Structures are given as C-alpha cells and as structure tokens.
Amino acid sequence: MAFSALATGELHVISGCMASGKSLHLISLIEKYQNHSKVGVYSNNSYIESRYNNLRIPCRQISSVREVDLEQFEVYAFDEAQFFDEEIVKVCTELVRRGKKVYVSGLDLDYQSIPFYGIATLMAFATTVTKLQAECTICGKPASRSFRKTQNKQRMLSGKENYMPLCLSCYNQKQITQ
Ligand SMILES: [Zn+2]
Numbered sequence: 001m002a003f004s005a006l007a008t009g010e011l012h013v014i015s016g017c018m019a020s021g022k023s024l025h026l027i028s029l030i031e032k033y034q035n036h037s038k039v040g041v042y043s044n045n046s047y048i049e050s051r052y053n054n055l056r057i058p059c060r061q062i063s064s065v066r067e068v069d070l071e072q073f074e075v076y077a078f079d080e081a082q083f084f085d086e087e088i089v090k091v092c093t094e095l096v097r098r099g100k101k102v103y104v105s106g107l108d109l110d111y112q113s114i115p116f117y118g119i120a121t122l123m124a125f126a127t128t129v130t131k132l133q134a135e136c137t138i139c140g141k142p143a144s145r146s147f148r149k150t151q152n153k154q155r156m157l158s159g160k161e162n163y164m165p166l167c168l169s170c171y172n173q174k175q176i177t178q
Contacts, residue, residue: 011125016133042060045079076100085118092125136167147174
C-alpha cells in the first residue's frame, strides 16, 4: 500500500469535528481547477449535492468507492469520507500512485472520539493535512470533538442536528455527566 517512489500525485486531507467547515474548505480547494470536466467529486450522502450547485461540478453519489473510475479524472475529491469503508485507503493511495491529485474531507473522530480508520490512515499518508475546528457550543473556544445529543448508539449517524461541536474540556465534562 506504500506510495511508489515515482509517484507525482498528491493527497490532501481535511478533517475535524462536526460543523468545522470541512466541506466548504474542500470546495474552496477544488474551485481553483478551471476545467471541471477533469474533476470528480464523490460522496455517498445524497443531501450533500446542493453544496456543489454553485460550483457546477456534479457530485457523484456512490455507495462504495469501488465504483470510482480511477482513470477518468485528474483531480478527485471525496466528501464526508468517513461514510466510506476502509477501501477508501486503497483507492486514494492507488490514485496518488497514478499521479492524481486527491482531496479527502471527513470526520477524524466519531462521537465517542474513536478515530475513523480510513480518515486516520489517510491523514498518515497525506502530503498535507488540514485540521479544522468549530466553535464550542458551550464555552465558545475552538472545538475538536463531536458530541452526540441523542441516545442513538449507531456509529454512523448523519445530520448536524444530532451533534454539537465541543472543545475537549467541555466534551470530557459532558461525557462524565451524561
Ligand atoms: Zn468548551
């Protein structure tokens, strides 16, 4: 899985907690590519498409990264990448090996502060990592944790309304008192 010594590709990972602006940052990074036909944007989350309307880059909704055409584009972007399984690591490293520019945005930690394997591993392989923070809902300091407001124990639960971004201190406090 290691990169080839001849690789000229790039892997940029944007991570952080809920509401930290990851997708907006991803969009700002791919906006610079004028020829949109060479840019492939992927997500497996249907409601995300509206974010890309202004860009006029179609966001391809896929259920598995195995559906990604590895040759079609020069630039690849994966939004909400925590929703893809571990195969995303293989796909992204293979794209980079083929000289592609790859942008990945996604949550680094789940609501229990357990890393998402795919994102965490891609952060290790990345040429650049941007870790964004939100604003703590309780104290207003920079937030790095996604606190879940509901009792749902499913690991994958989308929807901003189910979470509040918290700083580490407030997150730890809430975990104890919940
Ligand atoms: Zn706080």
